Amino acid sequence: MPEKETHVYLDYNATTPLRDEVRAAIIEDLAVYGNASSMHADGRRARARVEEARQAVGDLLSGSAKGVIFTSGGSESNNTVFQAMRRLAAGPDGAPKKDGRTGIITTEIEHPCVLNSARDLAEMGFDVTFLPVDQNGKVRMDAYRSALSEKTLFVSVMMANNEIGTIQDIAALAAPAREAGAFFHTDAVQAVGKVPVNVTELGVDYLTMSAHKIYGPKGVGALWVREGAPLFPLIQGGHQEDGYRAGTYNNGGILGFGTAAVLAREHLAVYGREMCALRNRLRDGLLERVPHIKINGHAGDTLPNTLNVSFPGAEGEAILLSLDLAGIEVSTGSACASGSLEPSHVLLAIGAGPEFAHGSIRFSLGWGVTEEGIDYVLQTLPPIIARLRAMSTVPA
Numbered sequence: 001m002p003e004k005e006t007h008v009y010l011d012y013n014a015t016t017p018l019r020d021e022v023r024a025a026i027i028e029d030l031a032v033y034g035n036a037s038s039m040h041a042d043g044r045r046a047r048a049r050v051e052e053a054r055q056a057v058g059d060l061l062s063g064s065a066k067g068v069i070f071t072s073g074g075s076e077s078n079n080t081v082f083q084a085m086r087r088l089a090a091g092p093d094g095a096p097k098k099d100g101r102t103g104i105i106t107t108e109i110e111h112p113c114v115l116n117s118a119r120d121l122a123e124m125g126f127d128v129t130f131l132p133v134d135q136n137g138k139v140r141m142d143a144y145r146s147a148l149s150e151k152t153l154f155v156s157v158m159m160a161n162n163e164i165g166t167i168q169d170i171a172a173l174a175a176p177a178r179e180a181g182a183f184f185h186t187d188a189v190q191a192v193g194k195v196p197v198n199v200t201e202l203g204v205d206y207l208t209m210s211a212h213k214i215y216g217p218k219g220v221g222a223l224w225v226r227e228g229a230p231l232f233p234l235i236q237g238g239h240q241e242d243g244y245r246a247g248t249y250n251n252g253g254i255l256g257f258g259t260a261a262v263l264a265r266e267h268l269a270v271y272g273r274e275m276c277a278l279r280n281r282l283r284d285g286l287l288e289r290v291p292h293i294k295i296n297g298h299a300g301d302t303l304p305n306t307l308n309v310s311f312p313g314a315e316g317e318a319i320l321l322s323l324d325l326a327g328i329e330v331s332t333g334s335a336c337a338s339g340s341l342e343p344s345h346v347l348l349a350i351g352a353g354p355e356f357a358h359g360s361i362r363f364s365l366g367w368g369v370t371e372e373g374i375d376y377v378l379q380t381l382p383p384i385i386a387r388l389r390a391m392s393t394v395p396a
């Protein structure tokens with residue numbers, strides 16, 4: 001038998017493994033084949049499970065279960081809000097009605113599914129503002145106040161950033177939007193299950209979440225909608241989800257999401273403490289062992305599990321691949337996924353210079369990470385950085 005290879009997964013902001021209880025619930029549910037929209041006993045049984053999951057998801061947000069609409073994930077939830085707002089304000093030609101509200105406010109650091117939805121509406125004639133952020137990733141309130149007007153249709157600001165972990169003060173952003181008569185949406189995919197999220201306290205109209213970021217299955221998520229807030233379906237069809245999201249229920253996925261939501265709520269406080277301790281161990285260890293590094297993001301208002309570090313003089317991708325060879329899985333902002341070496345839009349938005357943006361690594365922690373795993377990273381990474389810097393022409 002070969003020795004078990006070291007494997008330290010530190011990419012929980014990209015996706016999480018299923019928790020054992022979630023996997024068991026999904027496997028058990030595979031035997032329940034009823035269509036949750038059918039009126040007979042099998043259908044009702046399946047439906048009851050969907051409603052239980054809806055309650056669990058509503059409870060995790062301290063909001064009404066009634067406001068929970070199941071979708072295929074965070075991307076669909078975000079698209080649903082943007083397209084519903086377009087539908088609300090557009091004339092028959094698809095362009096916004098000139099005498100109506102035409103303004104959309106979002107930020108430069110949103111997830112691509114929000115950025116591209118916003119760009120799409122800009123092309124249709126909406127007046128889109130991408131708010132700048134400060135060096136810690138916080139929305140610039142002065143820019144926000146001057147962008148907000150009686151022409152603003154809606155505002156969309158993510159609660160926590162997936163790359164650098166910065167948490168926005170959503171309540172303080174939502175209040176003036178609603179005073180101006182605009183709707184407020186937050187992409188809370190990275191916040192839910194990591195920090196307390198209470199839709200009533202936040203004062204939002206729409207909130208996006210995704211199951212696979214909280215140890216649930218991929219391909220399922222939810223949009224929470226305040227009672228009375230306007231909504232139109234992205235997917236037309238039957239009357240599932242009160243007609244707001246058609247398509248036969250993804251029972252197993254929804255059930256797994258519900259189980260994950262129950263666990264997330266139960267373990268929220270412990271999660272915060274444990275991730276914070278592990279993250280700080282990694283951060284302090286790196287600061288001690290690797291010269292000339294920079295921690296990106298906000299020191300206080302940040303996700304407990306996220307650490308984004310710039311290693312100037314080394315390429316993010318080269319670091320990632322070297323770590324991968326050693327069994328350590330992380331991510332980098334300079335995505336070669338896009339086929340280019342474009343630096344992260346988030347790091348550029350916080351004003352990181354090109355070498356800091358190119359040499360950045362995101363470590364995102366979760367259940368299953370141990371102190372031994374962190375210590376293995378602390379032992380493995382410094383020589384990698386030293387080697388890459390020695391090869392580089394860019395001064396550290």
Ligand SMILES: *Cc1c(COP(=O)(O)O)cnc(C)c1O
Binds near residue numbers: 072074213220
């Ligand atoms: C992962 C993620 C999404 C997309 O969610 P999916 O369920 O994968 O579509 C949206 N926003 C943020 C901030 C994310 O991290």
